[in-house]
Amino acid sequence: MAETLLEARAIDKRFGGVQALKDVSLTIRSGEIYGLIGPNGAGKTTLFNVFTGLYPLDGGEVLFCGLPLNLESPHQVAAAGIARTFQNIRLFGNMTALENVMVGRHVRTRAGVFGAMLRTGAERAEEAAIRRRADELLHYVGIADRAGDLARHLSYGDQRRLEIARALATDPKLLALDEPAAGMNATETAALRGLIEGLRRDGLTVLLIEHDVKLVMGLCDRVAVLDYGEKIAEDVPESVRANTKVIEAYLGTSAH
Amino acid sequence: MNMSGREKLGLALIAVALIALPFVLALAGTAWVRITNFAVLFVLLSLGLNIVVGFAGLLDLGYVAFYAVGAYVYALLASPHFGLHLPFWVILPIGAAVACIAGVILGAPTLRLRGDYLAIVTLGFGEIVRIFMNNLSSPVNLTNGPKGINRIDSFRIGPVNFSGSDTIAGLVFSGPIKYYYFLMLVLLAVIVINRRLQDSRIGRAWVAIREDEVAAKASGINTRNIKLLAFAMGASFGGIAGGMFAAMQTFVSPESFVLNESIMILAMVVLGGMGNIWGVIAGAVLLSFVPELLRYTVEPAQMALFGKLLVDPEVLRMLVFGLALVFTMRFRPAGLWPETRHRREMNENRA
Numbered sequence: 075m076a077e078t079l080l081e082a083r084a085i086d087k088r089f090g091g092v093q094a095l096k097d098v099s100l101t102i103r104s105g106e107i108y109g110l111i112g113p114n115g116a117g118k119t120t121l122f123n124v125f126t127g128l129y130p131l132d133g134g135e136v137l138f139c140g141l142p143l144n145l146e147s148p149h150q151v152a153a154a155g156i157a158r159t160f161q162n163i164r165l166f167g168n169m170t171a172l173e174n175v176m177v178g179r180h181v182r183t184r185a186g187v188f189g190a191m192l193r194t195g196a197e198r199a200e201e202a203a204i205r206r207r208a209d210e211l212l213h214y215v216g217i218a219d220r221a222g223d224l225a226r227h228l229s230y231g232d233q234r235r236l237e238i239a240r241a242l243a244t245d246p247k248l249l250a251l252d253e254p255a256a257g258m259n260a261t262e263t264a265a266l267r268g269l270i271e272g273l274r275r276d277g278l279t280v281l282l283i284e285h286d287v288k289l290v291m292g293l294c295d296r297v298a299v300l301d302y303g304e305k306i307a308e309d310v311p312e313s314v315r316a317n318t319k320v321i322e323a324y325l326g327t328s329a330h
Numbered sequence: 331m332n333m334s335g336r337e338k339l340g341l342a343l344i345a346v347a348l349i350a351l352p353f354v355l356a357l358a359g360t361a362w363v364r365i366t367n368f369a370v371l372f373v374l375l376s377l378g379l380n381i382v383v384g385f386a387g388l389l390d391l392g393y394v395a396f397y398a399v400g401a402y403v404y405a406l407l408a409s410p411h412f413g414l415h416l417p418f419w420v421i422l423p424i425g426a427a428v429a430c431i432a433g434v435i436l437g438a439p440t441l442r443l444r445g446d447y448l449a450i451v452t453l454g455f456g457e458i459v460r461i462f463m464n465n466l467s468s469p470v471n472l473t474n475g476p477k478g479i480n481r482i483d484s485f486r487i488g489p490v491n492f493s494g495s496d497t498i499a500g501l502v503f504s505g506p507i508k509y510y511y512f513l514m515l516v517l518l519a520v521i522v523i524n525r526r527l528q529d530s531r532i533g534r535a536w537v538a539i540r541e542d543e544v545a546a547k548a549s550g551i552n553t554r555n556i557k558l559l560a561f562a563m564g565a566s567f568g569g570i571a572g573g574m575f576a577a578m579q580t581f582v583s584p585e586s587f588v589l590n591e592s593i594m595i596l597a598m599v600v601l602g603g604m605g606n607i608w609g610v611i612a613g614a615v616l617l618s619f620v621p622e623l624l625r626y627t628v629e630p631a632q633m634a635l636f637g638k639l640l641v642d643p644e645v646l647r648m649l650v651f652g653l654a655l656v657f658t659m660r661f662r663p664a665g666l667w668p669e670t671r672h673r674r675e676m677n678e679n680r681a
Contacts, residue, residue: 126548127547128544128547128548147547147552148547148548148550149547149550149551149552149553152548152549152550153550157548157549157550158548160545160548164542164544164545164548165541165542165545166537166538166541166542166545166546167541167542168537168541168669169534169537169538169541173534173537176534177534177535177538177546177549177551178549178550179531180531180534180535180538180549180550180551181549181550181551182550183531185530185531185532186532187527187532187559187563189530190526190527190530190531190532190533191523191526191527193526197530200531201529201530201531204531240549241549243549244549244550
């Protein structure tokens with residue numbers, strides 16, 4: 075059995091009087107694609123935002139690679155090795171595709187103000203390496219031909235890919251994708267599926283929130299289901315599909 | 331960056347023109363050299379503010395505070411006020427460092443603010459600094475209050491004093507001409523530094539914060555430190571400009587550092603094109619010279635046309651100013667010369 079990469083223990087999150095997450099525990103193993111599904115408002119994105127340090131949590135803890143994860147600031151989460159994309163794409167619109175990915179290298183590079191002002195040898199070498207890596211990643215996600223275009227001029231599908239490339243640039247151990255297939259047509263979804271399968275082949279662990287149940291069931295190794303902020307199931311897709319609680323959450327209780 | 335032969339020729343011509351410029355202006359009167367010097371000073375200030383506003387997207391309405399800090403540091407360390415007469419090359423870095431610290435002091439409490447809220451706080455900060463300068467004359471006379479500090483030392487490099495004239499090979503190098511050349515050297519350095527920062531890891535982080543702060547955080551940028559860095563860098567440039575201002579004027583007083591100056595510098599950045607170094611320079615030159623041109627032409631023109639002064643040049647100046655800003659915002663909202671660096675550079679790299 076593969077080792078545990080991320081372990082969430084008894085996560086609680088409240089917004090005022092609303093309990094968005096209640097006692098949610100889950101484990102993500104190294105090298106798997108872990109799906110997170112649930113009806114609208116179940117708390118999927120909230121959990122995501124907790125994992126990536128955007129929301130402070132009200133209870134519980136998160137272990138990453140066996141160590142407590144400092145969730146105080148998102149940049150430390152990124153440094154620890156969790157990268158994410160956003161449900162409503164958040165790119166740096168007025169930067170080029172290449173520059174967007176280069177920003178992702180920030181956390182793995184060191185050059186400071188003085189290095190840049192003096193253009194030291196070390197700074198130039200690092201800058202060249204950043205550019206090279208960003209270029210590779212654009213090839214990897216298949217939008218290398220758009221490298222020089224402003225991010226906001228890219229098509230919707232390409233923007234999704236660019237966001238993934240930017241996340242990959244931080245050298246993550248865990249890539250968290252928040253509804254990557256939202257708004258995509260069948261062809262685009264198929265291409266995205268190929269991309270995610272490629273990521274798994276290359277040894278990356280993926281956490282996937284998705285509404286497209288077919289995509290999740292076909293792609294994921296294990297799936298967790300959230301409903302009203304509580305985890306109601308966590309298992310391989312086949313068992314989850316047959317779980318009565320899950321069916322009830324999606325379809326409602328049968329009338330007697 | 332590799333340049334084509336034509337670009338090199340163009341740059342060489344600009345360099346020759348800039349070297350010859352003060353002597354041509356001196357023919358029209360030394361006042362014009364002085365006006366040019368102040369225009370260059372404003373270019374420096376705009377480039378400093380451009381780091382904060384243009385790159386990092388933090389609206390700063392109190393930028394003149396750093397200019398004031400630099401000017402007062404110079405004034406206190408090179409005048410009879412404290413009897414200190416340090417050389418300028420010692421004071422300018424000190425001024426930059428003190429302004430830098432002031433930048434961090436301003437930046438730290440405002441990190442969570444954006445947009446309008448940040449603008450209000452920075453506006454307040456600018457006023458606080460000015461009011462401090464105005465009132466720090468008792469119990470210890472630090473700034474000499476509203477009377478200001480005068481008889482500030484001019485620059486001196488060895489035997490060459492920037493306050494007097496020297497004649498070399500038949501050419502008269504007046505004080506302002508010497509300052510002009512010094513300013514040009516500083517400007518060159520500041521442009522190079524700005525360009526390098528813009529294309530660096532730090533510069534990208536600034537722009538990323540401007541574009542989307544949440545995404546920047548999630549991409550691993552320590553937004554707190556990077557924003558503070560923007561404030562500190564911008565403030566340092568302001569501090570250096572302030573030091574040169576004090577030396578050129580040989581007099582500083584709080585009334586040189588009013589809110590209006592901050593707004594003027596901001597207008598230069600916005601009019602020229604936020605984030606684009608050349609646009610900002612163009613904006614600063616334009617807004618520095620046009621009022622002076624009006625000052626010198628409006629009065630004689632009216633006298634010739636109507637035989638009497640109908641509109642005060644100062645009034646007309648504000649009118650033209652306002653119209654220019656309104657028209658820019660209406661027809662070129664991104665500025666006269668907006669930021670287009672991205673695509674251009676990419677194409678260069680591919681070619």
